[in-house]
Amino acid sequence: MNPQKKMNESTSLLLNGGYEQKQRTDSVSSSFSLSFLRKTTIATIFAVVSVFVILTKTNQLRVQEDPIAVASMLGWKDDVHYDWEEFQHKYVIIEDDNTYSDEGILYLNESRAFRLLGDNDDFYYYQQGWEAQMNQAYCSVATMAAVLNSLRGDDTSFKLPMDPIYDPFYWATQHTIVDAKHNDCVFNALGGKYSAESVKHIGLGIGMVPDIMNCYLNSNGYVAIPYPANSTTEVEANDLKHIIVDALSDGRSRVVLNYDRGGIGQGGLGHGHWSPLGGYNKETDSFLIMDVAKYKHPPAWVKWMNLFDGVSTKDTCTKLLSLDTPIDWNNMDFTTILSIISPLCIPGYRGFVVVKPKNMYDDE
Amino acid sequence: MNPQKKMNESTSLLLNGGYEQKQRTDSVSSSFSLSFLRKTTIATIFAVVSVFVILTKTNQLRVQEDPIAVASMLGWKDDVHYDWEEFQHKYVIIEDDNTYSDEGILYLNESRAFRLLGDNDDFYYYQQGWEAQMNQAYCSVATMAAVLNSLRGDDTSFKLPMDPIYDPFYWATQHTIVDAKHNDCVFNALGGKYSAESVKHIGLGIGMVPDIMNCYLNSNGYVAIPYPANSTTEVEANDLKHIIVDALSDGRSRVVLNYDRGGIGQGGLGHGHWSPLGGYNKETDSFLIMDVAKYKHPPAWVKWMNLFDGVSTKDTCTKLLSLDTPIDWNNMDFTTILSIISPLCIPGYRGFVVVKPKNMYDDE
Known part of the structure; x- marks a missing residue:
């Protein structure tokens, strides 16, 4: 056996021009309008903050409740x-x-x-x-x-x-x-x-x-x-x-x-x-x-x-x-x-x- | 060796009256006031819904981005x-x-x-x-x-x-x-x-x-x-x-x-x-x-x-x-x-x- 390998000389990391450019489909389209928010009252801000606090806490609870299910759900792809x-x-x-x-x-x-x-x-x-x-x-x-x-x-x-x-x-x-x-x-x-x-x-x-x-x-x-x-x-x-x-x-x-x-x-x-x-x-x-x-x-x-x-x-x-x-x-x-x-x-x-x-x- | 065990006869699942009742400290105190929300305008509702959508999507993204960190963070206690x-x-x-x-x-x-x-x-x-x-x-x-x-x-x-x-x-x-x-x-x-x-x-x-x-x-x-x-x-x-x-x-x-x-x-x-x-x-x-x-x-x-x-x-x-x-x-x-x-x-x-x-x- 000859340990010398026939390596392809293009091993350097030049980009392969013909490489298919894959578009990811999971981009997020935000429906949130900042300009709209500006028009709302101070009451809105309070409400939003309150909802934020609740959602955050709810999410923490969910994670604590079910670590196995969360870990499993993540998968890996x-x-x-x-x-x-x-x-x-x-x-x-x-x-x-x-x-x-x-x-x-x-x-x-x-x-x-x-x-x-x-x-x-x-x-x-x-x-x-x-x-x-x-x-x-x-x-x-x-x-x-x-x-x-x-x-x-x-x-x-x-x-x-x-x-x-x-x-x-x-x-x-x-x-x-x-x-x-x-x-x-x-x-x-x-x-x-x-x-x-x-x-x-x-x-x-x-x-x-x-x-x-x-x-x-x-x-x-x-x-x-x-x-x-x-x-x-x-x-x-x-x-x-x-x-x-x-x-x-x-x-x-x-x-x-x-x-x-x-x-x-x-x-x-x-x-x-x-x-x-x-x-x-x-x-x-x-x-x-x-x-x-x-x-x-x-x-x-x-x-x-x-x-x-x-x-x-x-x-x-x-x-x-x-x-x-x-x-x-x-x-x-x-x-x-x-x-x-x-x-x-x-x-x-x-x-x-x-x-x-x-x-x-x-x-x- | 005598395989017969001396089992405590109180093995039945009667509650142990003296068992220390532990209070969990992770209860959630909500700062969200429903009555206050009722007083806000329709704009508030739109804003809240928008924030909800964004938070949900942001959270999904975070999970997708970093499965290892999330799984590790969960720990188990x-x-x-x-x-x-x-x-x-x-x-x-x-x-x-x-x-x-x-x-x-x-x-x-x-x-x-x-x-x-x-x-x-x-x-x-x-x-x-x-x-x-x-x-x-x-x-x-x-x-x-x-x-x-x-x-x-x-x-x-x-x-x-x-x-x-x-x-x-x-x-x-x-x-x-x-x-x-x-x-x-x-x-x-x-x-x-x-x-x-x-x-x-x-x-x-x-x-x-x-x-x-x-x-x-x-x-x-x-x-x-x-x-x-x-x-x-x-x-x-x-x-x-x-x-x-x-x-x-x-x-x-x-x-x-x-x-x-x-x-x-x-x-x-x-x-x-x-x-x-x-x-x-x-x-x-x-x-x-x-x-x-x-x-x-x-x-x-x-x-x-x-x-x-x-x-x-x-x-x-x-x-x-x-x-x-x-x-x-x-x-x-x-x-x-x-x-x-x-x-x-x-x-x-x-x-x-x-x-x-x-x-x-x-x-x-």
Whole structure:
């Protein structure tokens, strides 16, 4: 296998002129006339204020009454996300293309797949909090939360954030770990207020994920280090493999990966994705991807060759630089959104992120 | 061990006269004066209607814009739930009380605990969708969703419900499986519209959980059967144990349990609880509780003796009969709520629920 990918050179974020400009249909036509209001009496103003107070309080009550129904009602359907996935995929060509053939995959839903697990694989540590991504853009967020929870030990020495839902218990959730409003480190790692919003629509790249993880890891004596899969020779690719295998064999370290599903033969289920690795099986030379999109399929054993095909793909936005004006993600058409974020996107290779104790890192 | 428990005979749901009547502080004092409104002109009415339209639309937009923030903001803090837990616990006495000593528990966060797993234990099948309970009352709901997802096979023959968040993929979530509004079977199993609301506050008992599971299981050729732990002799207790061990050794069956945490030595972390069982280890005579309150601690190996102490406890409300009037769960004081639900509660023992293919059941 030649790890050098035939990448389409148009990977740069030039706008695709022929891209269909989709009109959003949910624009609001206001029936409120300010000039009309001016003509009303002082009594009107009092009445309006009173109604405002009541409506606000009524709404607060409704939310308090039925949190589950409200959360469920919200759903998650994001046109920008789907457009973004489609846009990204246009620029990826995978060598030995097995995009839609998952023949090399062994899913973790049968005995022979269970038996490939080692006695002390990270898979078991992830049982402490490896959860399905809470919407279809949050694969990186679910992956980061899983890593943090997997490091929780017997004692309380590893400090996790607290989600008000689980007060008074400390446990990393997707709600809290990218909450830029209450964590300055996360605020900065996400590129500030306006860029932080982008997570919900275009997800996070390998240029940002380690920084966010480090907001929680460093104070606990751990560090996250990115390893983009930009290897151009087989020797370099093997060096990368050894780093990953070594980290997986150490109980204190974790490895997560950012890959294109097409590389491992799951192209029918989407493309750019994040998940933790649960272990390495030497006999079959395969890695366990603990897919956070549990609704799509179970964890999967994937051979190194295919795993490398997945990680050594280009991401048009490994890092989004700080936006200085807000984007109206719900109402702007996708071409306009692209024209704003393109100049702020740093393209590059996907790859792995290794999490390990700081002192291990110092020793090297 | 004598399986006969010394149960406090006041387990019946008589109100505790000395129970502190808590005043909720979140009552709304309206500043809206109807008589004043009557005096305003027609212009006022137009203005009010206009403001109403705008506020409603603005609110819709806000929700659409920021689903994550809204969901997170909701949190979950339910006085009724905490009062209910406290009330329930007053009537439980556990023999050989080890309520606050978890010395007999082996948590699944170290190698020797991992090694107790068998090659084909249900634990592995639960990897397809065993998620943390989404609030502190939803242990039964998280448990049911985990069972359904664990039965998903290679093909699409086992039909799961779809959560709009994960459209177009089928996967059981806590949002959807107790959604009485869109499923008549669930509506009836929960006792109708008003009783359905109670799930969020007092949870579900063993008199209701199998019925709800069967709404999803029966059409797939499976059935859920309750086994309350009301054994009065050691022989009966052993018979129950054999049923559970047999079901756990069959790859097509699942077992979940409803227990008091005090029985297994986790009394400091709450009391009435539900979780799936992930396996049985014969050498140590222990069962793996895959706790859905992942934020509290990892899965735990628990000896039969302690497991039985946990399940053979009395629940004051194994089933809530149909309410014919709504309860204002957020604003009524707890004594009033108790006076409404007590006559509708059927008390009884906690225990196990076995899920297995219908034809297996027919054979017996």
